[in-house]
Structures are given as structure tokens and as C-alpha cells.
Amino acid sequence: xxxxxxxxxxxxxxxxxxxxxxxxxxxxxxxxxxxxxxxxxxxxxxxxxxxxxxxxxxxxxxxxxxxxxxxxxxxxxxxxxxxxxxxxxxxxxxxxxxxxxxxxxxxxxxxxxxxxxxxxxxxxxxxxxxxxxxxxxxxxxxxxxxxxxxxxxxxxxxxxxxxxxxxxxxxxxxxxxxxxxxxxxxxxxxxxxxxxxxxxxxxxxxxxxxxxxxxxxx
Numbered sequence: 709x710x711x712x713x714x715x716x717x718x719x720x721x722x723x724x725x726x727x728x729x730x731x732x733x734x735x736x737x738x739x740x741x742x743x744x745x746x747x748x749x750x751x752x753x754x755x756x757x758x759x760x761x762x763x764x765x766x767x768x769x770x771x772x773x774x775x776x777x778x779x780x781x782x783x784x785x786x787x788x789x790x791x792x793x794x795x796x797x798x799x800x801x802x803x804x805x806x807x808x809x810x811x812x813x814x815x816x817x818x819x820x821x822x823x824x825x826x827x828x829x830x831x832x833x834x835x836x837x838x839x840x841x842x843x844x845x846x847x848x849x850x851x852x853x854x855x856x857x858x859x860x861x862x863x864x865x866x867x868x869x870x871x872x873x874x875x876x877x878x879x880x881x882x883x884x885x886x887x888x889x890x891x892x893x894x895x896x897x898x899x900x901x902x903x904x905x906x907x908x909x910x911x912x913x914x915x916x917x918x919x920x921x922x923x924x925x926x
Contacts, residue, residue: 713889713926715865716807717856719874720818720825721756722896724800724834728875730790731756732897735767738782742775744768756897757819757876759844796832797895797915804837807922813863816841817855817872817882839863850878853886860886871909871926873918880906893918 722728732752739746747767755763760783764776771779808814814837818825822843829835840862848854860867872883875896880903883890892903892911903911909925912918 711810711812711926713812713869713871715813715815715859715863715870716922716926717815717817717859717870717872717888719757719872719876719879719893719896720816720820720828722875723873723879723893724796724804725794725828725832726797727791727794728753728756728897730787730794734783734786734790735763737786738779739768741782742779744771744779753897754876757850757874757878759819759849760821762849763819796834799915799919801832801834803915803919803922804834806919807926808837812926813839813865815839815859815863817850817859817874817879818842819844819850819878821845850876851881851885853882853888856882856886856888873922875903877902877906880908891918891921 718724721731732749735752736746751767755766760780761776764771764779804814816838820843822845825841825843840859842855842858847858856872860870867887871889871891872879873891875893876898880890880892884906890908892908894900894903894911894913900911910921912921
């Protein structure tokens with residue numbers, strides 16, 4: 709049976725890596741360090757997937773951009789400590805191996821920096837499965853469709869043959885802006901109701917369900 713999609717594009721944090729809590733807690737800790745207003749869990753989790761400048765504009769709208777480097781230093785301090793204990797969701801490595809062997813092109817579109825993604829790919833050993841990757845510091849941040857457009861160009865795949873897979877409304881809106889099909893993961897950073905409102909093909913509640921959906925429908 710012919711595959712419906714040729715290219716599967718994954719978000720990283722909250723979709724493949726169980727890191728949403730580490731990210732939100734690190735943002736809150738950075739604010740505490742600098743005596744800045746501490747965002748709620750909901751607010752901190754909402755900005756996951758955005759580039760850091762866009763994230764800071766949302767959680768700290770009154771913070772001058774000249775203070776961003778100081779915030780980033782404290783955020784990275786806390787995140788790198790927490791990152792040592794973050795893991796991939798159960799079954800991710802096996803699933804990517806299976807999809808790769810089945811002939812799918814695999815890619816990543818993430819709000820992480822290039823250095824952050826490269827570090828994560830090396831630590832997890834997943835770099836071998838991805839044909840292309842795009843990061844927030846290489847162009848427009850989500851939900852702008854630029855990341856997806858560059859990945860389509862790099863892999864020479866038509867938009868109708870690509871699927872975006874992510875756990876935030878930023879992922880879903882990015883895909884919608886690109887005219888791309890999308891699959892929502894409700895086990896990550898954003899709640900199910902917001903994801904469903906973005907009209908994905910499906911919304912799954914665990915990575916095992918995501919893998920099963922791809923096996924049956926992609």
C-alpha cells in the first residue's frame with residue numbers, strides 16, 4: 709500500500725523528548741533568580757516551542773531586550789542541570805528506527821537553538837535517523853511557516869506529502885500556515901482542547917498512540 713506521506717516532521721521538546729516540565733521550571737527559576745515576575749505553569753508551558761526571544765516577550769513583556777542575555781544565562785544554567793535527567797518518551801528510538809527503515813524521510817522543526825538541538829541529537833543518538841533539521845535561531849520562529857518551507861525545499865517534498873507532528877498549538881498553527889497536514893500530541897506542553905481546535909488529523913494521548921497512528925495512517 710503506498711504511503712500517504714513521504715516526509716514526517718517532528719517537534720522535539722514535548723513530542724520526542726519529555727522535557728516540557730524541565731523547560732517551564734527553568735524559566736520560572738530564572739525569573740526567581742533575577743527578581744522578575746514568575747510566570748504560572750500554564751504561561752511557562754505555553755511558550756515552549758517558540759524561539760527564546762519570542763518566549764521572553766510573552767512571559768516578560770516589560771523586560772527590556774537588553775536584559776534578555778542575563779535571563780538566558782540563568783535559564784540555561786537551570787535547564788542544563790535539569791536536562792541531564794530528561795529522557796526521550798518511551799518507544800521513541802524504536803519508532804524512529806522503524807519509520808526510517810520503512811523509507812520515510814524524517815525531519816525536526818524545533819524552537820531549540822542549533823547548539824541545543826545538536827547537543828540533544830548527539831546525547832540521544834537520534835541524529836542518524838533525521839534527513840534534515842531546522843531550529844528557531846536559523847530563521848523565523850513558530851508559528852511562522854518558514855521552518856517547514858525550508859525543510860520541504862531541503863528534502864524536495866511537496867507539502868501535500870508532508871506531516872507535521874507536535875505537542876503545541878505553535879506547531880499546529882505553523883503547519884496550518886504552510887498548508888501542511890498535522891498530528892497533535894496531547895501528552896506534551898499544551899492541553900488537548902487547544903490542539904484539537906487547530907484541526908489536526910488526530911490528537912493522541914501518548915507516544916505509543918502516536919506511533920500506532922503513524923503505522924496505520926501515514
